[in-house]
Structure formats: C-alpha cells, structure tokens
Amino acid sequence: MAASSRGFAAFKQQSSFRLPSSLRAALFGPREQVFQPDAIHQSRNFSSSILRRYQYPKSTLNKPSSFISSDPVLRQVVQTRQPVVLYEAPKSKWYYWKVYGLAAIWIGTGAYSIKFQEDVKDIPDLAFFVRPTYVVVGLSFIAIGCYVCSAPTNRMRSLEVVPSMMGGPMQLRMAVKQAPWSKERIIYTNLGGATISEKCQPMAIELQEAERARRQSVWQDMENMNILSKAWEGSARWMHQKWTSFFLKFKFAVLRFGIAKVEVQGEKWKIDCSGYLLENGKAVDRIIPEE
Numbered sequence: 001m002a003a004s005s006r007g008f009a010a011f012k013q014q015s016s017f018r019l020p021s022s023l024r025a026a027l028f029g030p031r032e033q034v035f036q037p038d039a040i041h042q043s044r045n046f047s048s049s050i051l052r053r054y055q056y057p058k059s060t061l062n063k064p065s066s067f068i069s070s071d072p073v074l075r076q077v078v079q080t081r082q083p084v085v086l087y088e089a090p091k092s093k094w095y096y097w098k099v100y101g102l103a104a105i106w107i108g109t110g111a112y113s114i115k116f117q118e119d120v121k122d123i124p125d126l127a128f129f130v131r132p133t134y135v136v137v138g139l140s141f142i143a144i145g146c147y148v149c150s151a152p153t154n155r156m157r158s159l160e161v162v163p164s165m166m167g168g169p170m171q172l173r174m175a176v177k178q179a180p181w182s183k184e185r186i187i188y189t190n191l192g193g194a195t196i197s198e199k200c201q202p203m204a205i206e207l208q209e210a211e212r213a214r215r216q217s218v219w220q221d222m223e224n225m226n227i228l229s230k231a232w233e234g235s236a237r238w239m240h241q242k243w244t245s246f247f248l249k250f251k252f253a254v255l256r257f258g259i260a261k262v263e264v265q266g267e268k269w270k271i272d273c274s275g276y277l278l279e280n281g282k283a284v285d286r287i288i289p290e291e
Contacts (some may be wrong), residue, residue, distance in 0.1 A: 015262040087159040090275040103148040110141030156269040176269045196288045200281030203258045203273040215261045
C-alpha cells in the first residue's frame, strides 16, 4: 500500500512537470474562496463612481444658468419662447447708388489721370517726374475707389436671439449677405460662439449725436438778438456745422467708424451701428463677447 502511494506521488510529480504552470496552479494549488464580498463591494463602488462621473448635474438640467436669468433679453426669450431682434441694418434704397456712384467717380478720376500722362508725353522740356506723378495719383484714386466698393460687402441684415429647439441651447440667428447681388444666408450659432470687434453702444451714441448736430437749426436760441448779430452768429454756426458734418462723414466713410465686425465660424460680418440696435447697442455688447 505504501509502495502504491509512493508510485502515485511520483506519477503526480512527473505529470505536474509536463503540465503548464497555469494548469498546475489550478489543479494542485490551494483553492481560493469563491465568494468574495469585499471584491464585489469594491466593484460596486467603482461602477457607482463611473456613473456619478458621467451623470449630468441636476442643476444644469432643471435650473437656467445665472447668465441667462440675469440678462433681461435672454430671460424674455425663455419666458415668451419668441425671438428677440438685437440688430437690424439701416434701410436706405439709395445706399448702393451712393456707394457705387462715389466709387465710380474715384475710379474714373484715377483712370483719367493715368490716361492724361500719355497726353502730356509729347510736351517739350517736360520734367521727368510729371508723368510718374500722374500715374501714382491715378493708381491712388483707383485704390480708394476699390476700397469704397468693399463697403457693402459682408453685411449683416439682422441679428436675433432665438429660443432653444428640441431641448438645445438658445442660439443667435444672423441674416447675412456677402455682396448686394448674392443670396442671403442664415447662420445659427450658440451663445458664446461669436465675438465682436468692438462695443456697439459708444459708436451708436456718437453717430446719434452727430446726426442730431447735423439736423440742429443754426438759428436756435437767437430770438433776443438784433438782425446784424443774428446774421453774424447764424453764418458762423452754419460754417461750423457744415465743416463738422464734412469731417464726420469723412471719418465714417474712410475710417469705417460705426462698423463693428462679428466673427462667427471663421467669417466676419459687419454691423452698421447707424441701424436699429436694441437698448442702443447695450444688448449686443452684453450677449456677444468682445475679442
């Protein structure tokens, strides 16, 4: 009996050397406990932590953000579920005629200046710098005309805040045109997805003040003056008014004062602050961050 047990032990030892290590551990190693409550408890804690990590907070689902609740325009959109217009471009049927007419004058003058240098080339004893000067002046006039032509491009016709659709966030809706003859496009972007080059309210106030000064009567508050003093003061006021109006028009046209650019989706669109602006531009400044 002892010999048979020794033989079985030897057989067991020899076969164990032939088996892989994983099988030897499974067959002849000590058995582990099948039921491990600590491991189950740890796995439950791990799975619950993962669920908590990817779970949306209840405050963001049920309560509006403080920014929306503090802004009167956004609060109105939430309550009424209707769009609110922030900006509308000025409506002037003569705008394009004025712009392209002025551009044609500049370009035509430049072209005539370049042509005129050919007419004077046969003049004897002509200074060497005369013809190049006409060419430089002509090219400068043409460049100014092309710059004027770019004024009506990339214009925004309207800007609105629209309510959320199908549970999504509130959005900005923009009606834009790349050129006067191109088809109008509608662009949607989330709040915070657009930036503006500068504040609209200061420019809108200055434009309104310039328009008020241009329309103001030069004979105001002169009822107690005699005819000679009234004529002298009125003519001085008239000259000052016309000069100021010319300077402001030059500033607005050449320096493009009163134009703010909204950048969205990599494109820039112009807002003309002489048009309609809700709260005199304050609403746009609040909702769209400055660059």
